[in-house]
Amino acid sequence: MMQDKITNVLIVGVGGQGTLLTSRIIAQVAVQMGYDVKVSEIHGMAQRGGSVVSQVRYGSKVYSPIIKKGDADIILGFEKIETARWLDYLKPDGMVVINNERVNPLPVMSGKAKYPDDIHEKIAALLPQTVIVNATEIATAIGNVKVANVVLVGLLSAAVGIPAEEVEKAITEIVPPKALEVNLQAFREGRNRYRTAG
Amino acid sequence: MKQLMIGNEAIARGAFEAGATVATAYPGTPSTEIVTNFADFEGVYAEWAPNEKVAMEVGVGASIGGARTLVAMKHVGINVAADPLYTFAYTGVNGGMVIVSADDPGMHSSQNEQDNRGYGRFAKLLVIEPSDSQEALDFTRQAFDLSEQFDTPVMLRITTRLAHSQTMVEKGEPQAPVLKEYKKNAPKYVMLPGYARGRHVEVEKHFEALREYVEQSPLNRIEWGDRKIGIITSGIPYQYVKEVMGDVSVLKLGIVNPLPRKMIEEFAAGVERLIIVEELEPVIEEQVRSWGIKVEGKEHFTLLGEYSPEYIELQLKGAAPPASFGLEKEIPARPPLLCAGCPHRGVFHTLRRMRLKVAGDIGCYTLGALSPLEGMDTCICMGASIGTAMGLEKARGEEFAAKTVAVIGDSTFVHSGITPLIDVVYNQGTSTVLILDNDTTAMTGHQDHPATGVTIQKQPTAKLDIEALVRAVGVKNVRTVDPLKLDELETALKEELERREPSVIIAKRPCVLLEKVVVTNPIMVDPELCTGCKVCIRVGCTGISFNDEEKKAEINAGCIACGMCEQVCTFDAIKPVEV
Numbered sequence: 001m002m003q004d005k006i007t008n009v010l011i012v013g014v015g016g017q018g019t020l021l022t023s024r025i026i027a028q029v030a031v032q033m034g035y036d037v038k039v040s041e042i043h044g045m046a047q048r049g050g051s052v053v054s055q056v057r058y059g060s061k062v063y064s065p066i067i068k069k070g071d072a073d074i075i076l077g078f079e080k081i082e083t084a085r086w087l088d089y090l091k092p093d094g095m096v097v098i099n100n101e102r103v104n105p106l107p108v109m110s111g112k113a114k115y116p117d118d119i120h121e122k123i124a125a126l127l128p129q130t131v132i133v134n135a136t137e138i139a140t141a142i143g144n145v146k147v148a149n150v151v152l153v154g155l156l157s158a159a160v161g162i163p164a165e166e167v168e169k170a171i172t173e174i175v176p177p178k179a180l181e182v183n184l185q186a187f188r189e190g191r192n193r194y195r196t197a198g
Numbered sequence: 199m200k201q202l203m204i205g206n207e208a209i210a211r212g213a214f215e216a217g218a219t220v221a222t223a224y225p226g227t228p229s230t231e232i233v234t235n236f237a238d239f240e241g242v243y244a245e246w247a248p249n250e251k252v253a254m255e256v257g258v259g260a261s262i263g264g265a266r267t268l269v270a271m272k273h274v275g276i277n278v279a280a281d282p283l284y285t286f287a288y289t290g291v292n293g294g295m296v297i298v299s300a301d302d303p304g305m306h307s308s309q310n311e312q313d314n315r316g317y318g319r320f321a322k323l324l325v326i327e328p329s330d331s332q333e334a335l336d337f338t339r340q341a342f343d344l345s346e347q348f349d350t351p352v353m354l355r356i357t358t359r360l361a362h363s364q365t366m367v368e369k370g371e372p373q374a375p376v377l378k379e380y381k382k383n384a385p386k387y388v389m390l391p392g393y394a395r396g397r398h399v400e401v402e403k404h405f406e407a408l409r410e411y412v413e414q415s416p417l418n419r420i421e422w423g424d425r426k427i428g429i430i431t432s433g434i435p436y437q438y439v440k441e442v443m444g445d446v447s448v449l450k451l452g453i454v455n456p457l458p459r460k461m462i463e464e465f466a467a468g469v470e471r472l473i474i475v476e477e478l479e480p481v482i483e484e485q486v487r488s489w490g491i492k493v494e495g496k497e498h499f500t501l502l503g504e505y506s507p508e509y510i511e512l513q514l515k516g517a518a519p520p521a522s523f524g525l526e527k528e529i530p531a532r533p534p535l536l537c538a539g540c541p542h543r544g545v546f547h548t549l550r551r552m553r554l555k556v557a558g559d560i561g562c563y564t565l566g567a568l569s570p571l572e573g574m575d576t577c578i579c580m581g582a583s584i585g586t587a588m589g590l591e592k593a594r595g596e597e598f599a600a601k602t603v604a605v606i607g608d609s610t611f612v613h614s615g616i617t618p619l620i621d622v623v624y625n626q627g628t629s630t631v632l633i634l635d636n637d638t639t640a641m642t643g644h645q646d647h648p649a650t651g652v653t654i655q656k657q658p659t660a661k662l663d664i665e666a667l668v669r670a671v672g673v674k675n676v677r678t679v680d681p682l683k684l685d686e687l688e689t690a691l692k693e694e695l696e697r698r699e700p701s702v703i704i705a706k707r708p709c710v711l712l713e714k715v716v717v718t719n720p721i722m723v724d725p726e727l728c729t730g731c732k733v734c735i736r737v738g739c740t741g742i743s744f745n746d747e748e749k750k751a752e753i754n755a756g757c758i759a760c761g762m763c764e765q766v767c768t769f770d771a772i773k774p775v776e777v
Contacts, residue, residue, distance in 0.1 A: 049537070068511070082532070106535050106740070110732070
């Protein structure tokens with residue numbers, strides 16, 4: 001199944017939140033489906049607790065490895081203010097999936113800056129296609145807080161219209177067998193949340 | 199079957215497929231993964247050299263010894279390796295040699311954004327520039343053939359975006375490595391003036407041959423489209439041009455030195471407007487202009503930073519991205535910072551407390567320059583701290599030196615801190631040098647080095663004894679402290695700064711990321727005792743934050759109980775959780 005349209009997915013968060021694994025699962029699924037795929041990420045200094053971004057692009061032919069400002073179909077935000085920071089990369093009618101998670105940056109921890117706690121609501125007010133989810137809570141309920149990123153993979157895959165069986169196939173390949181069941185459960189839970197929210 | 203690969207992995211694969219058997223490097227973002235990937239292949243030798251000059255020299259020896267050899271480094275590493283590189287361009291190769299220069303437009307993780315295509319022009323190297331991972335693999339493979347064909351080392355110039363983007367790659371069949379015969383050939387490999395004069399003639403000859411080759415090389419190609427605009431570009435900017443410029447004509451250069459003059463003249467004659475899109479310096483533009491061709495370039499594009507598709511579109515088509523959602527002014531910055539439990543935090547907290555001048559160096563600890571620690575006065579390049587401290591002393595005298603320290607990491611010290619320390623001893627400096635020994639090359643992702651006792655291929659090996667080394671160069675005052683024992687560190691600093699002799703303090707504690715930390719002794723802030731003075735907050739740790747409503751500090755989930763904030767609290771408010 002080929003399409004001319006290119007799908008642009010921006011995955012943003014804080015170093016250490018597991019954005020990289022998420023972008024790799026999405027990219028792997030796109031490869032399985034026969035698309036041309038490009039993924040861009042930045043290593044080095046930016047990983048030391050800084051803002052991190054992964055960009056996944058797929059379609060019949062992809063040139064640039066990075067998404068043009070204003071051209072992302074969807075932003076998957078692992079953290080609230082990081083979602084807002086990258087929001088201008090979204091298409092004016094794009095979709096946002098926000099994990100309702102707050103990770104204080106240093107200026108907030110030291111009391112020099114305020115964390116805008118209602119920022120996800122402001123995003124939702126600007127963009128009708130906003131889904132807010134508490135992936136950390138869902139993952140904890142499943143029994144492993146670490147699978148929060150796979151909950152988000154579930155949401156994201158539903159949002160961009162990737163068939164569930166393709167993602168499950170990729171997860172089965174990537175995740176070690178003993179952790180497979182909890183990861184698949186996290187994925188399905190995320191997928192269901194999209195359906196009820198969207 | 200095609201698979202995703204970052205550019206760096208594809209380069210390693212290309213070298214392996216070309217039959218390369220030796221790879222040398224010093225870690226440096228964005229080049230590091232090239233040789234770590236190469237090291238995983240069967241039947242090859244890979245090494246972390248102490249620095250890029252040594253990496254280059256080992257590469258030179260391996261090439262003269264007949265092996266196909268890969269040498270990789272970040273752009274500023276080429277500065278360190280420039281001495282052997284320039285002269286190796288004279289001797290030429292035996293086994294093919296490919297040198298990767300990983301440039302960093304935008305300075306994602308670097309101290310400058312020099313454009314190393316300039317090295318190619320100065321040293322008369324063939325410089326090849328891929329645009330995606332498939333080309334990174336294919337061009338690397340071909341570069342080994344070209345290196346042997348034209349008897350010259352080849353520079354493969356990449357940028358961060360190529361190095362760290364994953365694109366689709368079809369692997370090839372590896373060819374069997376061939377170890378070429380070793381023959382003594384002093385006129386070729388001994389660069390005495392009399393022999394070097396002869397080699398310079400050869401350099402000019404093979405460079406002329408390269409000028410002819412590049413005219414019909416498959417690495418350069420014209421993609422004719424609409425002829426109103428013709429764009430000459432290479433590397434990652436090629437992808438941006440294809441993304442946003444529609445059906446314009448494009449001359450895509452896979453070889454950026456030497457340039458295919460006839461091909462460019464033909465292309466220029468075939469289009470109404472000729473525009474060059476190149477990040478950083480106008481390397482292509484100036485050459486094309488010098489041939490009397492009417493060309494546009496840097497009047498549209500900046501010399502600064504990394505380009506993007508929207509930037510090219512804005513500059514050439516005037517098309518701006520959609521209006522901002524306007525949320526950015528509400529969003530606090532998220533600067534990179536030292537990890538919770540990082541031993542460097544103890545050092546920079548103490549240096550700031552003592553109001554010392556700090557000649558800094560390159561590594562995670564350079565983050566100690568940022569708020570709230572703000573504990574660094576200078577940082578220039580790898581190994582510069584000790585020489586800089588010496589120069590400060592010689593300019594401003596011993597009193598100034600008594601308030602100045604040089605701060606350098608273990609890997610950086612081995613890289614290029616030893617010779618300046620010899621200078622301090624030899625020229626009667628009194629510097630106090632802090633070697634921050636965290637037992638790894640942390641910033642680039644935890645690579646081993648000569649003082650860790652392990653090789654890149656995870657073989658146990660001789661472990662450099664930094665303390666013995668420092669004594670051997672003539673430093674009499676050497677001591678080792680734990681940087682998270684703040685009193686111990688401060689006492690050591692006071693005593694060594696008072697001495698009118700060179701001193702070295704080794705602040706030794708492993709990087710907190712080396713092993714998974716299990717917190718067995720959790721701590722808490724006693725709200726009864728906390729006065730909200732924020733002295734603990736000023737250590738800039740992610741494990742402790744300030745609750746603005748309660749006006750109290752609080753320990754959060756990021757804490758690993760390193761004990762640092764307990765020591766700085768003057769009210770004994772931070773203490774072990776009572777079980």
